[in-house]
Amino acid sequence: MSAAEGPLVVGVDTSTQSTKALVVDASTGRVVASGQAPHTVTAGAGRESDPRQWWDALCEALRQCGDAAREAAAVSIGGQQHGLVTLDAQGEPVRPALLWNDVRSAPQARRLTEELGGAKFWAERTGSVPAASFTVTKWAWLAENEPEALRTVKAVRLPHDYLTERLTGQGTTDRGDVSGTGWWASATESYDTEILAHVGLDPALLPRVVRPGEVAGTVRDSHDLPFAKGTLVAPGTGDNAAAALGLGLRPGTAVMSLGTSGTVYAVSKRRPTDPTGTVAGFADAHGDWLPLACTLNCTLAVDRIATLVGLDREAVEPTSDVTLLPYLDGERTPNLPNASGLLHGLRHDTTGGQLLQAAYDGAVHALLGALDLVLDEDADRSTPLLLIGGGARGTAWQQTVRRLSGRPVQVPEAKELVALGAAAQAAGLLTGEDPAAVARRWNTATGPVLDAVERDQAALERISGVLSDAAPLLERGTDPS
Numbered sequence: 299m300s301a302a303e304g305p306l307v308v309g310v311d312t313s314t315q316s317t318k319a320l321v322v323d324a325s326t327g328r329v330v331a332s333g334q335a336p337h338t339v340t341a342g343a344g345r346e347s348d349p350r351q352w353w354d355a356l357c358e359a360l361r362q363c364g365d366a367a368r369e370a371a372a373v374s375i376g377g378q379q380h381g382l383v384t385l386d387a388q389g390e391p392v393r394p395a396l397l398w399n400d401v402r403s404a405p406q407a408r409r410l411t412e413e414l415g416g417a418k419f420w421a422e423r424t425g426s427v428p429a430a431s432f433t434v435t436k437w438a439w440l441a442e443n444e445p446e447a448l449r450t451v452k453a454v455r456l457p458h459d460y461l462t463e464r465l466t467g468q469g470t471t472d473r474g475d476v477s478g479t480g481w482w483a484s485a486t487e488s489y490d491t492e493i494l495a496h497v498g499l500d501p502a503l504l505p506r507v508v509r510p511g512e513v514a515g516t517v518r519d520s521h522d523l524p525f526a527k528g529t530l531v532a533p534g535t536g537d538n539a540a541a542a543l544g545l546g547l548r549p550g551t552a553v554m555s556l557g558t559s560g561t562v563y564a565v566s567k568r569r570p571t572d573p574t575g576t577v578a579g580f581a582d583a584h585g586d587w588l589p590l591a592c593t594l595n596c597t598l599a600v601d602r603i604a605t606l607v608g609l610d611r612e613a614v615e616p617t618s619d620v621t622l623l624p625y626l627d628g629e630r631t632p633n634l635p636n637a638s639g640l641l642h643g644l645r646h647d648t649t650g651g652q653l654l655q656a657a658y659d660g661a662v663h664a665l666l667g668a669l670d671l672v673l674d675e676d677a678d679r680s681t682p683l684l685l686i687g688g689g690a691r692g693t694a695w696q697q698t699v700r701r702l703s704g705r706p707v708q709v710p711e712a713k714e715l716v717a718l719g720a721a722a723q724a725a726g727l728l729t730g731e732d733p734a735a736v737a738r739r740w741n742t743a744t745g746p747v748l749d750a751v752e753r754d755q756a757a758l759e760r761i762s763g764v765l766s767d768a769a770p771l772l773e774r775g776t777d778p779s
């Protein structure tokens with residue numbers, strides 16, 4: 299492998315299932331080294347992870363990168379959004395982090411929405427109507443369920459903030475990730491003191507919001523850190539905002555990300571304020587906005603169905619009768635936090651492959667319902683949909699998205715777009731460039747375009763019909779414990 303042309307930067311994706319690190323040549327975007335280490339997430343009623351394992355996974359992923367990581371001139375952390383990290387006076391976690399896909403705070407989400415002026419108030423003020431994923435609802439859950447733990451909390455962080463702080467020794471976040479907390483007013487781009495007071499959270503416990511292009515800090519002086527002292531640390535951001543940077547995304551192009559979560563989003567110049575709550579009005583990491591819809595059940599749910607029917611994830615067979623709503627973890631889009639999976643249309647001759655295809659269809663249907671809502675009204679609907687995340691590698695995922703969307707689909711060759719976006723942010727610190735322009739210079743979105751096929755309207759209508767007819771069952775749910 300030839301020597302790097304420019305300085306090296308490190309981009310990190312600390313996502314739900316694992317931490318991935320890339321060492322990237324800032325001049326060309328060439329990935330010089332990479333590493334990955336898994337996380338564990340609790341099963342059952344809640345979804346929790348010990349933040350210290352994210353740090354261990356980061357160190358392991360960087361160890362796999364070898365000497366190249368130590369030569370990096372700048373680093374940036376992208377991470378799973380919304381998770382509530384609570385730290386004590388020593389900076390140690392008070393308890394495991396409550397993750398974005400933990401639906402136990404659904405009652406708090408409903409209550410907070412009502413108590414503070416309803417969905418329209420929240421959408422106007424913060425850009426989003428609180429769902430169980432949002433950090434503010436997790437804080438309210440903790441206050442109700444573990445008041446003793448709450449009393450020892452001296453700092454509140456998001457997952458990417460936690461790792462950034464372990465590097466720099468300073469509590470910082472960025473506008474992209476903070477916009478998913480529920481306590482940041484997108485209207486004024488500042489912490490919302492009224493909401494914070496309502497949930498009893500002292501603003502002094504929160505990190506400083508670093509502006510796009512600003513340095514969050516430098517790697518502090520400690521022998522056990524994986525980077526040289528003084529290495530520049532970029533603000534970092536939430537994983538979806540990082541992938542938007544990593545794709546060099548411009549308004550008018552929609553992204554669908556297929557990972558633990560399914561997401562659809564686009565960059566917009568207009569601040570989103572959707573009172574239905576389908577679209578979350580996040581900020582991006584650049585200075586614009588990132589209207590986004592997210593599902594809780596995507597690749598893990600479909601892989602689970604494949605395991606149940608004993609088939610490889612690609613062994614799908616066409617179906618026109620079976621409907622499977624794969625809401626194994628409850629669901630956020632549509633907003634059914636208590637739901638469990640639902641199967642309809644089973645016959646003697648239904649095959650395992652058809653059940654599997656129905657699971658893909660159910661997962662993609664939930665995302666497609668929000669696709670037009672995240673795009674600006676004047677966006678050209680024939681622009682290819684960018685398909686990213688681990689699932690985008692799968693033929694069954696690609697074909698399902700094509701068939702149900704009726705749109706051309708582009709699959710970037712670059713695999714780790716969150717980590718690449720973080721790397722582009724780090725490179726931007728060194729060169730003074732806009733990170734999205736860095737990513738465009740690196741050609742990160744390049745990849746084959748799969749032509750549009752006729753949309754399978756019958757399947758979409760069948761799934762929508764089952765969803766609406768089964769509403770009482772899905773709202774009531776089953777006890778997951």
Ligand SMILES: Nc1ncnc2c1ncn2[C@@H]1O[C@H](COP(=O)(O)OP(=O)(O)O)[C@@H](O)[C@H]1O
Nearest residue numbers: 313314315316557558597598687688689691692
């Ligand atoms: N070749 C593939 N085909 C289909 N799905 C895949 C493939 N490779 C990985 N995946 C899926 O991708 C998921 C991980 O995606 P990723 O975007 O890394 O998730 P996350 O960022 O949430 O940790 C796994 O759950 C797995 O099911």
Ligand SMILES: O=C(CO)[C@@H](O)[C@H](O)COP(=O)(O)O
Nearest residue numbers: 313314378379398557558559
């Ligand atoms: O909650 C959201 C977006 O609002 C999720 O997209 C999380 O950010 C988790 O991401 P992955 O682990 O699936 O990448």
